[in-house]
Amino acid sequence: MTDKASPGYADIAAHYRRLIEDGSLRPGDSLPPMSQVKEEFGVSITTVNRAYRLLKDEGVTTPRPGAGTVVSERLQVASTGAARLARIARTGEKYAPGETSVDHIAHLRSCHDPQVAEILGIEVGDEVIVRRRVFVRDGKPAVAAFSMIHSRALADVPELLQPQPFDRFWQEIYTERTGHVTTKSPERRTARLASSDELALLSVQAPENAAVPVLVLVNVFHDDQGPLEVWEDVYAPGLWQVEGEKP
Template identity: 30%
Template sequence: MAHFTPPYARIAAELRRRIEDGELAPGDRVPSTRQIAREWNVALATATKVLATLRQDGLVEARPRVGTVVAPRRRRPTQGGTRSGTPAAIETQTATGAGADRELTRERIVRVAIGIADAEGLAALSMRGVAARLGAATMAAYRYVNSKDELVLLMADTVLGELQLPPDTPDGPDAPDTPDIPDTPDTPAKAPADWRARLELGARSLWQLHRAHPWLAQIGPLTRPLLLPNLLAYSEWMLSALDGHGLPPATVLNLNVLLYSHIQGLAIQWERETAAESSTGLTDDAWMAQQEETLASLTASGAYPTFTRLVGSLGTDGYDLHLDELFEIGLASVLDSLGRRIGRRP
């Protein structure tokens, strides 16, 4: 019986050939998961496994804000040897050397892992891949982080710490000294006193954070909240705006969860759209173009008069769904409803 080679292994072999033949040189970007999915007509999960395989073999590495590139070649010393400290000598150092292990820190491991997740998604993240990116042995990384699960929690807490929410600073001559914070349109130097402005700032800040780190939406279900210090700090900010308006404690907590879930839910859709484009090779416009015949048939049936009328009223421009707009609509709807509820309180 003929031996079956999985698609990911065949694609990895082809990219390995390109690297070994010099078609892809050290530092060159390799095809992303989206490009692999399109070129070989495979699912995003398969494309992710391709890059994970190449990382495990030490052929590629993920670089923050760059993507996945061909890793530097590691050559053995020539017979004549090389002087210590020269570029050639540095290239010959192995990933398991004691020097590489001594340079490891938990912070470096977490930062590199965030870069990999930002570029390739959580599915591409592994302890082995992070260690390879740092030029260290896999077991060396385990001395700082016990597991991938713990690593993901550390990553989440780290990026949540990027939220630039200004502190509460009391006014008056007796107010304590506080560090200067630059005042920008998005982040004022002082926390807004108005409950609505405070909630808007907190929600928009978290939405932008999810946009920068799409994998953050996957860290855990709402029913199993993660007790991360920076996530609790964010909740404290939001709860302090919701508290003090005569609402029952459970309602205050529920409203905080509702706002958080609005952000998380749209962030998940953002990541799913990226995955759909990667797996199908179709942009939003291309996918919709393929649905025109089906849409025309449905609207002509007369079974959906409201839908047909609304779509027809848009003319040739059609309807474009934008997640940023949905975020703002949802946020305004929740806060408008909250304002009416607060206004009815005695």
């Protein structure tokens, strides 16, 4: 590393987290010895040890006799929506290693969520485009992802009502066709009780009427005409979510 300021342990952890997310390091692969990382980043062995301990605590890596620190076989970390976009920009890959998506739907429906209506600048009951998919990692549902898109986008991207995934982020097509550049607000994190539909999508077995808390991440996109899209990512219980927006 030639940066003037030495990276901290969180920066080093983020570096290896991105390599794992992008598939450069796969489950079972060994991370470099700490002495090598110390030299590469120009930091103390204590800093490297803290970075490796952070990855272990997150469930990203695990110690293995004779192999040192290796990438966990079943990762307990799920990507954020922002991290997915960053990965696509870096690698062109829509999915992380061992990941795919299922249960795709797309339709027009009335918006009965006052918060979503307020964000999109519409009235409760107005129609929005709803696209849904479930990200599956290593055979297990990890994230139920919902996109609520302002109906004005249909005039330029009618394909939004087709359930199959786009080959690239649909907003890129929108920008090409309209000249309107989209921007994303900072990602928001909250927690709430999951609906019965969300529990079913995530294959969570719970007693009837049980209260199951889930982590929810919200991303909002705008163009020069106003709010365009709201993302809600609902995480399966037991999964970690870590910061992944930085390139």
